Amino acid sequence: xxxxxxxxxxxxxxxxxxxxxxxxxxxxxxxxxxxxxxxxxxxxxxxxxxxxxxxxxxxxxxxxxxxxxxxxxxxxxxxxxxxxxxxxxxxxxxxxxxxxxxxxxxxxxxxxxxxxxxxxxxxxxxxxxxxxxxxxxxxxxxxxxxxxxxxxxxxxxxxxxxxxxxxxxxxxxxxxxxxxxxxxxxxxxxxxxxxxxxxxxxxxxxxxxxxxxxxxxxxxxxxxxxxxxxxxxxxxxxxxxxxxx
Numbered sequence: 001x002x003x004x005x006x007x008x009x010x011x012x013x014x015x016x017x018x019x020x021x022x023x024x025x026x027x028x029x030x031x032x033x034x035x036x037x038x039x040x041x042x043x044x045x046x047x048x049x050x051x052x053x054x055x056x057x058x059x060x061x062x063x064x065x066x067x068x069x070x071x072x073x074x075x076x077x078x079x080x081x082x083x084x085x086x087x088x089x090x091x092x093x094x095x096x097x098x099x100x101x102x103x104x105x106x107x108x109x110x111x112x113x114x115x116x117x118x119x120x121x122x123x124x125x126x127x128x129x130x131x132x133x134x135x136x137x138x139x140x141x142x143x144x145x146x147x148x149x150x151x152x153x154x155x156x157x158x159x160x161x162x163x164x165x166x167x168x169x170x171x172x173x174x175x176x177x178x179x180x181x182x183x184x185x186x187x188x189x190x191x192x193x194x195x196x197x198x199x200x201x202x203x204x205x206x207x208x209x210x211x212x213x214x215x216x217x218x219x220x221x222x223x224x225x226x227x228x229x230x231x232x233x234x235x236x237x238x239x240x241x242x243x244x245x
Contacts, residue, residue: 036061039092040072046087052078057093070094082112110180114201120174121207122199123214131223133194135173137180140229141200142222143167145213165236167213168206170229175199 043058057075071092072078081098101112114120127133135141147163174180176195198221202210213219 035064037064037067038062038073039067040075040078042087042089042091042093044089046083048083048086050083052081052083052098054079062092068092068094070096072098110174110199113174113180117203118201119204119207120199121202121210122175122197123210123219124196125198125219125221126196131221135176135195135198135221135223137173137175139173140170140224140226141173141198142169142224142232143171143200143210143219144222145217145219147213147217162239163236166232166234167209167219168202169231169233170224171206172201173198174201 038059038061040057041060043056046052046056054075057078059075071094077095078093078098081100084097084099087093087097099109099112110120143166145165145167147165149161149163150158151161153159176198179195200210210219
């Protein structure tokens with residue numbers, strides 16, 4: 001009888017040990033399954049085309065399996081960008097739903113770089129008028145135009161007069177061809193040119209002046225120092241003025 005009790009007690013002890021080990025194994029598995037990571041989520045609904053600010057975001061700890069592969073994990077990476085689509089409150093903020101206004105990250109779009117009240121207009125350039133490929137986005141330029149005008153002289157004869165005038169000063173370059181990053185473009189070895197168009201940030205009236213000047217005359221860009229913002233406003237000159245002087 002004592003032997004049976006001893007065996008029963010031994011069996012109970014073994015069962016308890018095995019149960020303890022089994023429960024520990026479950027705890028270890030649970031710990032592995034509950035590994036979390038911090039992701040950025042929207043603390044409120046964010047409409048499309050909205051600049052992201054820090055009060056719109058918060059960090060939430062989620063299981064690794066629940067974190068989206070494109071989720072932003074650092075608030076600083078989202079602040080200052082724009083929402084491409086609506087982001088709902090509690091939704092993970094994804095890189096694919098953000099737009100960089102600068103364009104340096106490859107996800108930029110020109111529309112977000114234009115200041116309110118300003119416009120973007122592209123003009124065609126060649127090697128000379130475009131400074132032989134040395135202009136890059138975010139540079140500033142002056143724009144001069146050359147025209148020819150037929151004027152009647154005192155003796156009744158008509159004479160063609162060549163004019164050069166300043167169209168606009170201290171104008172920001174937004175893009176060269178379709179490139180909006182500051183790296184610009186490299187020269188095309190076949191054509192010898194880096195770009196054939198430059199996109200500028202101008203007022204509505206300046207856009208109209210540039211359009212007419214390009215249609216009726218010839219435009220040339222003058223590269224400015226980024227440290228110089230002075231407006232010269234030089235008078236229009238004629239070819240005869242140069243000859244006489």
